[in-house]
Amino acid sequence: MASAPKTYHGLHASSTIQNERPDRARVQQSFAAALNQLAGWQFRRAVEGIWEHHPRWSAAFPVTGFPIDGLPHVSGSPSTDLRRLELRWTASRHANYAWVAFTYFLDDNWSGGSLEPSVELSLYKADGTLIDLGCRFSVSTGDLVAGYDWVGDAGDDEFGRLNELNCVPHMAHTGFVTQPITSLSITPRPLYLASSQGDDILRIANVGVVITSVSAFEMWETTV
Amino acid sequence: MASTFPLIYASPEPLNYLPGEDIKAQQILDLIEAQHHLYAHGAATVAVMQGWQLGPQVASLGAETSCFVDIRSTTGVGYTQPGNVSWQPRCVWRMPSISSRHLQVIVKARCSTPWAGGATGRLRFTARNATAAGAATPTVTLSWAAGSSRTWQTATLDVRFTGTGTGRPGGAAIPQGVEQIELDSSMSAAVADDRNCLEVHEVQIEWVALTSPLAVGKDGAITMLDTNEILPDRPHSTDLGRWQRDSIDALRSRVQQYMAWSSVIGPLAGQATHYLNTLTDALHRVYTRANPYAAVHRDLTYHVLMGDPANVVAQTCYLHTGVGSSSLEDSNATLALTRSAVQGEGWVTGTIPMRLARGKRGDARFAGAPWPIVALDWDTRSTDFAVARHVYSVNIWGR
Numbered sequence: 364m365a366s367a368p369k370t371y372h373g374l375h376a377s378s379t380i381q382n383e384r385p386d387r388a389r390v391q392q393s394f395a396a397a398l399n400q401l402a403g404w405q406f407r408r409a410v411e412g413i414w415e416h417h418p419r420w421s422a423a424f425p426v427t428g429f430p431i432d433g434l435p436h437v438s439g440s441p442s443t444d445l446r447r448l449e450l451r452w453t454a455s456r457h458a459n460y461a462w463v464a465f466t467y468f469l470d471d472n473w474s475g476g477s478l479e480p481s482v483e484l485s486l487y488k489a490d491g492t493l494i495d496l497g498c499r500f501s502v503s504t505g506d507l508v509a510g511y512d513w514v515g516d517a518g519d520d521e522f523g524r525l526n527e528l529n530c531v532p533h534m535a536h537t538g539f540v541t542q543p544i545t546s547l548s549i550t551p552r553p554l555y556l557a558s559s560q561g562d563d564i565l566r567i568a569n570v571g572v573v574i575t576s577v578s579a580f581e582m583w584e585t586t587v
Numbered sequence: 588m589a590s591t592f593p594l595i596y597a598s599p600e601p602l603n604y605l606p607g608e609d610i611k612a613q614q615i616l617d618l619i620e621a622q623h624h625l626y627a628h629g630a631a632t633v634a635v636m637q638g639w640q641l642g643p644q645v646a647s648l649g650a651e652t653s654c655f656v657d658i659r660s661t662t663g664v665g666y667t668q669p670g671n672v673s674w675q676p677r678c679v680w681r682m683p684s685i686s687s688r689h690l691q692v693i694v695k696a697r698c699s700t701p702w703a704g705g706a707t708g709r710l711r712f713t714a715r716n717a718t719a720a721g722a723a724t725p726t727v728t729l730s731w732a733a734g735s736s737r738t739w740q741t742a743t744l745d746v747r748f749t750g751t752g753t754g755r756p757g758g759a760a761i762p763q764g765v766e767q768i769e770l771d772s773s774m775s776a777a778v779a780d781d782r783n784c785l786e787v788h789e790v791q792i793e794w795v796a797l798t799s800p801l802a803v804g805k806d807g808a809i810t811m812l813d814t815n816e817i818l819p820d821r822p823h824s825t826d827l828g829r830w831q832r833d834s835i836d837a838l839r840s841r842v843q844q845y846m847a848w849s850s851v852i853g854p855l856a857g858q859a860t861h862y863l864n865t866l867t868d869a870l871h872r873v874y875t876r877a878n879p880y881a882a883v884h885r886d887l888t889y890h891v892l893m894g895d896p897a898n899v900v901a902q903t904c905y906l907h908t909g910v911g912s913s914s915l916e917d918s919n920a921t922l923a924l925t926r927s928a929v930q931g932e933g934w935v936t937g938t939i940p941m942r943l944a945r946g947k948r949g950d951a952r953f954a955g956a957p958w959p960i961v962a963l964d965w966d967t968r969s970t971d972f973a974v975a976r977h978v979y980s981v982n983i984w985g986r
Contacts, residue, residue, distance in 0.1 A: 386606065388606040390828050391615070391618065394828075394832070394835060395617070398598075398618065399598045399621070401839055
């Protein structure tokens, strides 16, 4: 905070309040810690964009459910038919700094698939200017299914449920910005699909983004 | 009484409050300011955030998907009713009240009206207290001129959920769980072309933070402190500490929205209703990351709208909670959400225990996945497989 005297509460910053007993200072200290902890929690949730949806939200992205015959991604060229999700929030809302946690799970419907989708995360300032956060993540399906019994018919309703849930790596990524930001977009982008199989599906079932202010974040990390 | 309220939260520094030393008034002000800021802004979050894909009308509007995409308010090709100027269909989300003084939300939507020769597309948001007959139902309408392309519109909506519709003076008790926001759409004119439609891409609803918390004075257990309570030459009273303690406790218990998902209820004639169908859509699920921080330890509350519009039938769906990136094998709870044999939709409300989730946080299997997941899973475990059970709206709150 600025060190200049604050007056709007009617107090001068240089004045002191009688502290007859040491434990009162300790109480105030605990209040400060509690407030900061609360701020870390509540502000973190401030722009926590949880895209609630349905796993068949896969269809929400053109990148999902690739046309069986199309497979333009075999060539390795990224899809040009991208769907961008956009979140917006009030400009003034404690976003001078962002800690972005981005979680999702990707689901390849075919065990032999080598779908390598990437997800781009962009932040925008109030005037619409793009802030290049450098958050472009990619993950291969091989990473997703490691250690799990991922059977070929995982997409089938009967078996797919368990397998699908077994393959829910909630990837968390973080990025930092130091400018006021008011919107965010998420672009899933398939890099390529090496397989000619037509049942590869990318599902993004959960996207969470957390924005917080630097002070709240820092205190969250350090408070008791 | 109005305060110049900082937009950015300023952290009081705990190390400034050292026993045996004077506490500067500035430090007390830091605490008060932080408290006021939390009251005004904290948890004043984006409560509803939902997007839909844009796809072929018939396919995307079928019961196969719960996502509503084109809310096509049109009389065009493939439609069987001239309903383009009537308000429909409907989405419903339930929202908790975060305080008795937060009485407005900002509604935002991004839509398209793809045909420049068409009419104006309209989205209408309505705030409704579901249990208070005769309660005011404030509305606000957003409009997209013909030819708009994925543009945002924003408006402010009163959410005075009391029976009188005049707010909650005096901090009257708020019946949590009955406040809902409804959404419907229409076109301003009937133009017989299937391009004369409104495409809804994203909808968000967020609370309007208070700008002058000092004016509130007292809200339940939360006390706003100003010069009447604190003066430079006054002792560091225990009253001050008590007020702060009670306020912090109350803020810590403030309810927040973890999930808000709605299907589309009652679309145009000739189009399928959107819902999670327990009969055929075994994989239908809605995920959320709930209880994201260890400090959140209370059970969650769910509000689920379910029912069958055409049949008198008991309905049951199952709600599972899982932890981190684990499978639902490690669910900490499986809850049956049941409605008795009635026709039509109705709300089912209950709690999701999170105790087991806490216990598993130390489990190495969940390393790197600190956030428990609440997954809602509808399946077909019903005694009557011939009748679909529909789930229209899922809302989860936590404290």
